[in-house]
Amino acid sequence: KYEKIWLFFGIGSLFVFLAVLGVGAFAQGTQPPSCLTTIDPEKVDQTPPFDKPGLVKTGENEYQLNIVASAFAYTPNQVEIPKGAKVTINVATKDVIHGFEMAGTNVNMMVEPGYVSSYTQTFDKVGEYVILCNEYCGAGHHLMTAKVKVV
Ligand code: CUA
Incomplete structure (x- = not known):
């Protein structure tokens, strides 16, 4: 019983x-945290601004940082940003869902195929920030990192 x-x-x-x-x-x-724009995941490499990923100056102290995520790397994987810059970070993935977390900042995005994830962050402190993938994306997930230097 x-x-x-x-x-x-x-x-x-x-x-x-x-x-x-x-x-x-x-x-x-x-x-989905910050999906604003859609993008064809198969044509990320041909779609501006992701055809030329990297830092672009858009105004006085304002920048756009365009990053392509793919298994298992970010392109570019090392960026220098001038201190005090207001940076809009746009990330698109070519394959699966990735994460985009900048340790020590509020930047923490999920990057989904078909969408551009964006976040604007001002970098007031000189230093190094490590970017990590926090969505399991396959065998090389733990190797997926990049670095931002504020100089
Ligand atoms: Cu990309 Cu985990």
């Missing part, structure tokens, strides 16, 4: 667990 109760309890907690998982996935899926 007690076994039945335990069985019921076990199945019940399994359902609760699945529900939490499902709600979590759904909630994340409904709010």
Whole structure:
């Protein structure tokens, strides 16, 4: 008799667990963090500004940093930014979902195929920032890094 109760309890907690998982996935899926523009993932290399990735000056102290993510690297993977610059970072992926996290800043984006993820950040402090991929994207995921130097 007690076994039945335990069985019921076990199945019940399994359902609760699945529900939490499902709600979590759904909630994340409904709010892609910063997707503004769409892009053909197969033509990222031909689509401006990603045909010439890198830092572009757009105004007084204002820049655009265009980065292409692909398994398992960012292009470019080393960028120098002048101190005080207001930088709009645009990232597009050529293949799967990648992450774009800049350690020590508020920059933390999910990069989904078909979308350009953007975030504007002002760099007031001189230093080095490491960019990491925080979405598992395959065997080389842990190797996927880049560096931004504020000089
Ligand atoms: Cu790209 Cu993990």
